[in-house]
Amino acid sequence: MIDTTLSDSAGVSLLSSPLARGPGALPRQRQLIQRLKQAILAGRLPAGGRLPSSRALSEELEISRNTVLIAYEQLTAEGYVIADRQGTRVAPLSAAARSAARHAAPADDRPPATARRLARIVSARQAQDGSLPMTPGTPALTQFPLNAWRRAQDRALQAAPAAALGYGDPAGEPALREAIAQYLRVSRGVHCDASRIVITEGAQGALALCVQLLTNPGDTAWLEDPGYRGAKSAFHGGDLNVVAMRVDADGIVIPESAWTSQPPRLIQTTPSHQYPTGAVLSLTRRLDLLERARRAGAWIIEDDYDSEFRHQGEPIAAMQGLLPDAPVLYVGTFSKTMFPALRLGFLVLPQAIADRAMPSIIEMQRGGHRLEQLTMAAFIENGQFSRHLGRMRRLYRERQAALREALATHLGIEHEVLGGHCGLHLTVRLAPAYSDVDIVAQARKLGMHPAALSSFALNPREEDNGLVIGYGNTGAERFPALVRRLHEVAAGQKAG
Structure with missing residues (x-):
């Protein structure tokens, strides 16, 4: 057995137990470092106790001496052990540190403590996929x-x-x-x-x-x-x-x-x-x-x-x-x-x-x-x-006109188009019988990404029920079919 000042059975057993080998096992150097860290924090290797020499421990565990040396150097750098002329000794830890390590509570389901302001910063939208048609605020990236x-x-x-x-x-x-x-x-x-x-x-x-x-x-x-x-x-x-x-x-x-x-x-x-x-x-x-x-x-x-x-x-x-x-x-x-x-x-x-x-x-x-x-x-x-803006103005003008025409021809439910002729989206106000949140949820399942107007309001009112429909990333030829699909979603919702 190794000659060491760690005379308690737990410490001796710890240092003489073989390391895991074979497929799936961690590198032996990492295993040794983790084993020693856990033992020191748990008190199984007491403060001041002298660890075996690198040569003795390498022979006991049947591993390379360099593996032990590197492990000892890492533990020294992190403050777990102290190396001096007398060898490598376990560093003293405060009673509070040992108690915290020994009695650490298992993870529970309680949320971590965060700033109170985070409770006010809650997203009312899902992660955007700008590649889906009708996504508000997304420019025509394929035309860049x-x-x-x-x-x-x-x-x-x-x-x-x-x-x-x-x-x-x-x-x-x-x-x-x-x-x-x-x-x-x-x-x-x-x-x-x-x-x-x-x-x-x-x-x-x-x-x-x-x-x-x-x-x-x-x-x-x-x-x-x-x-x-x-x-x-x-x-x-x-x-x-x-x-x-x-x-x-x-x-x-x-x-x-x-x-x-x-x-x-x-x-x-x-x-x-x-x-x-x-x-x-x-x-x-x-x-x-x-x-x-x-x-x-x-x-x-x-x-x-x-x-x-x-x-x-x-x-x-x-x-x-x-x-x-x-x-x-x-x-x-x-x-x-x-x-x-x-x-x-x-x-x-x-x-x-x-x-x-x-x-x-x-x-x-x-x-x-x-x-x-x-x-x-x-x-x-x-x-x-400037040249890029000129091209995009012409493109977006065409796409907005196509969306307006598709809404007038194919939406088929009571609605009002809001706003002027500008930007990358149109907002469509809907009657209260058609829930914008439900329509958006169903539209996303069908591969469309309009937004619910009510999700932009701090204090939503009845008139905030509607759809925010982007046309920047959607070709003009696609709008008739897309708007007909929106009509089917809305009509099905009312029928349900």
């Missing part, structure tokens, strides 16, 4: 000019110095910020320069940054209802008091009393194409909202997520550009105009906030995705972005 994008990537990679592989400007690559500023001034009428732009992880990152910069827990934020679920998650993630503001055919409706009874710190709105109803915020309401927000010391978040796709008439200018020094933080994204996986968004700060907050932003963020940003900048500057 991948070859042009690859060429722009190659040029950006060749031109970029080795330093571009490190952290970049926390506010984003200067080339992309300048390209975005020029584009927004011309196409959206936004008052900005590159120094006021921050590149973010999509629009969601921009919304979260607005919350970080401008609010404290418990502040009040107004949210369109029904509205963008990502904004609700960002507000709840900041422990804000979220107040729903209803939307009608002219956009967000703010009762006069709300300015005094529930004064906001943030107001989220999608004025150019309300999500998901498609309403356009009227000029009267825009100007009134700007003036009232200024007087109340509130900030407006203008989410301009898909305004580039205006299918009828001239583009609607951004609300941010209506007044000098408007109290507006302008949020944009390339997820709809390019592709969602790009995860590039941007935030245009008012000058006063940019002057004060940019030093903090530089400390809060780390520059990344530099090659993607440089590629996007080149894509804008060489005209590829």
